[in-house]
Amino acid sequence: MGLDAAPGRAGELLAVSGVSVTLGGREILTDVSFTIAPGEFVGLIGSNGAGKTTLLRVILGLQSPNAGSVLVAGKPRSRRNPMIGYVPQKFELDADMPLRARDLVALGIDAHRYGVPRPSRARRERVSAMLRAVDAESFADARIGELSGGEQQRVLIAHALIQQPQLLLLDEPLANLDLRSEQEVVALLHRLAREQQIAVLISAHDVNPLLPVMDRVVYLAGGRAAVGTTDEVVRADVLSKLYGHHVDVLRIHGRVIVVAGPGGERGADLTLAHGDEDASLELEG
Amino acid sequence: MSGVLRAVVEPGFFSSGPVQVALAVSAAVALLTSTLGVFTVIRGQSFAGHSLADIGATGGSGAFLIGAGPLWGFMVISIAAAGAMQAVGVERQRGRDVATGVVLGASLGLAALFLYWDSTLHNSSGETYTILFGSMLAISPATVPAVLGLGAVALGVVAIIYRPLLLSSVNAELAAARGVPVRLVGAAYLLALAAAVALSCLAIGAILSTALLIGPAAAALQLTKRPWRAIVGASVIALAASWLGVLLSYDSYYWPPRGHSWPVSFFIVTLVFACYLAARLVGSRGRRR
Numbered sequence: 001m002g003l004d005a006a007p008g009r010a011g012e013l014l015a016v017s018g019v020s021v022t023l024g025g026r027e028i029l030t031d032v033s034f035t036i037a038p039g040e041f042v043g044l045i046g047s048n049g050a051g052k053t054t055l056l057r058v059i060l061g062l063q064s065p066n067a068g069s070v071l072v073a074g075k076p077r078s079r080r081n082p083m084i085g086y087v088p089q090k091f092e093l094d095a096d097m098p099l100r101a102r103d104l105v106a107l108g109i110d111a112h113r114y115g116v117p118r119p120s121r122a123r124r125e126r127v128s129a130m131l132r133a134v135d136a137e138s139f140a141d142a143r144i145g146e147l148s149g150g151e152q153q154r155v156l157i158a159h160a161l162i163q164q165p166q167l168l169l170l171d172e173p174l175a176n177l178d179l180r181s182e183q184e185v186v187a188l189l190h191r192l193a194r195e196q197q198i199a200v201l202i203s204a205h206d207v208n209p210l211l212p213v214m215d216r217v218v219y220l221a222g223g224r225a226a227v228g229t230t231d232e233v234v235r236a237d238v239l240s241k242l243y244g245h246h247v248d249v250l251r252i253h254g255r256v257i258v259v260a261g262p263g264g265e266r267g268a269d270l271t272l273a274h275g276d277e278d279a280s281l282e283l284e285g
Numbered sequence: 286m287s288g289v290l291r292a293v294v295e296p297g298f299f300s301s302g303p304v305q306v307a308l309a310v311s312a313a314v315a316l317l318t319s320t321l322g323v324f325t326v327i328r329g330q331s332f333a334g335h336s337l338a339d340i341g342a343t344g345g346s347g348a349f350l351i352g353a354g355p356l357w358g359f360m361v362i363s364i365a366a367a368g369a370m371q372a373v374g375v376e377r378q379r380g381r382d383v384a385t386g387v388v389l390g391a392s393l394g395l396a397a398l399f400l401y402w403d404s405t406l407h408n409s410s411g412e413t414y415t416i417l418f419g420s421m422l423a424i425s426p427a428t429v430p431a432v433l434g435l436g437a438v439a440l441g442v443v444a445i446i447y448r449p450l451l452l453s454s455v456n457a458e459l460a461a462a463r464g465v466p467v468r469l470v471g472a473a474y475l476l477a478l479a480a481a482v483a484l485s486c487l488a489i490g491a492i493l494s495t496a497l498l499i500g501p502a503a504a505a506l507q508l509t510k511r512p513w514r515a516i517v518g519a520s521v522i523a524l525a526a527s528w529l530g531v532l533l534s535y536d537s538y539y540w541p542p543r544g545h546s547w548p549v550s551f552f553i554v555t556l557v558f559a560c561y562l563a564a565r566l567v568g569s570r571g572r573r574r
Contacts (some may be wrong), residue, residue: 013489025321061456062462086462088456091458093455094329096326096507097327097455097506098323098327098505098506098510098511098515099451099511099512099537100510101454103511103512107448107461109461111451111463112464114445114446114448114449115445116447117447126537143510149453156459159459175336208566
């Protein structure tokens, strides 16, 4: 497993080493270390409350760790690092909000700047090119609040990518998407990562949609992380050690199901978090 | 043409001093409140805006009690209340609304006391009416420079924080990740909102001032999907309603009951409401789905 740490090593885009976070007396993350190379596609897998969002916020500089360090291209992380793009957890967008998909993408260029924006041809074309890159042209002039979940994700991805970051962080972008939108978003991210050499760190509670595209996985449970390729990490022995009690990993039809073994007191949680509906539906059919 | 104009605009309208003051004040108020109103609606903070406006009654009545100008009373209380809202926290919507409601109740209780003293000690109920419902044609010309200055400064603040404010109104986390100082931008917005509400209280009264804050913005949001156009649209609606309101009030001197003008505030609020209804009708047809 361990491809972790040795911070600042040449060729690393992101180096997270020994990060621990305590919030309100509760330890959310404990000694989490991993690295991401340029262009790498990494899944951040864990159930709800495993600390995925907290870890992403630490990398973004929105949350200070109690211990450990985060280096981005060898330098300490800072707020508003143009090398990092971010797609936050799904949030409500009012249907009346006077903002077209196009406008939200344009805000990705210069939302941190003060003063009234000066429209220019170059700016408009840059936004249009970005919308084309994420296949969002057809709804570019619709209000963002009227778009479907999958369409909104594309627009948010375009918003994050227009400043040409080298690392894209996405917090549960597949949550609440139907199966088809889910596949489309994953395929889009995979294509963008390959074509533009953007490293992707994407959080999800289910490992399966990401299996075909992931280079490596950071698996979070109980605040600790196991890091490596899917074959190295999503195994009964590794995950049992991570969870602190026995779990089984079943592989059926190219899909992975993680279930609690007998006697695990937290087994019920685990089954709920990973016995995802899509997988079981597909197995029945 | 001039015959029609004379029929609509009663003689002496433009040369009347109070009318000139009313037109200047209502223009400043219309532009500022409708701009802030667009952001207030986007941020889902209409309750905060409404509360700031109502709390203005306390400031206005208090100022009258100690013989100060009402604008300063409205201004001081709005800024104090906005500061309190910021301190409670912008992140927790539910907690904020509850705290706002409690403060609003206490403040209106104080307003009841001040208004009672105002009317008994000064032996007039006119001032109470002015504080609650405004009387645009009775605004002192001496306040005009302060109104215009305050309006310009607050509009300037909004112009400066336009983009960071827009993104943090869409989603605070998204803005924070882009390096926007979300709390600072939120505080600057609340300050500008306090100024807008204070001016609106002066023009159409503490009770009605939300109508000018939320109404034009809500109408414009039905008609456009671009933020910039929403601001311009809301400003046009507010300005048209305000000036037409002043005109109709001036004309109504010759309406029954003869010899008494109808309140400007009534016309403005009614016109804004009509615009909102019309915008809803038009807007519901132009939707994508």
